[in-house]
Amino acid sequence: QVQLVESGGGLVQAGGSLRLSCAASGRTFSNYGMGWFRQAPGKEREFVAAISWSAGSTYYADSAKGRFTISRDNAKNTQYLQMNSLKPEDTAVYYCAASRNRGISNDRSMYTYWGQGTQVTVSS
Numbered sequence: 001q002v003q004l005v006e007s008g009g010g011l012v013q014a015g016g017s018l019r020l021s022c023a024a025s026g027r028t029f030s031n032y033g034m035g036w037f038r039q040a041p042g043k044e045r046e047f048v049a050a051i052s053w054s055a056g057s058t059y060y061a062d063s064a065k066g067r068f069t070i071s072r073d074n075a076k077n078t079q080y081l082q083m084n085s086l087k088p089e090d091t092a093v094y095y096c097a098a099s100r101n102r103g104i105s106n107d108r109s110m111y112t113y114w115g116q117g118t119q120v121t122v123s124s
């Protein structure tokens with residue numbers, strides 16, 4: 001079992017930045033590929049970014065490329081999502097997820113463990 005707790009969400013103006021964190025506990029963090037997903041009101045949960053167990057590989061949704069950076073610190077059992085140049089359409093609840101697949105995946109079904117989410121609101 002892996003427990004995931006997100007933090008760092010909030011209200012920011014368009015063009016601003018936020019850094020989300022996801023603290024993991026339970027099993028060995030480095031055994032898991034990690035990802036970030038988001039869900040806006042009335043919409044499906046969508047993939048944002050993924051990172052392999054060693055941070056050697058990353059993958060981004062088109063909407064995140066060039067603006068968001070995913071990273072992880074296995075010594076701290078934490079992954080991060082640095083979000084720059086935020087837009088109102090980035091407004092959503094952001095979820096941290098862990099996959100037993102140590103590589104990268106944009107497939108929601110590959111992720112076994114999920115956090116409770118953190119709200120990100122971008123005002124225009």
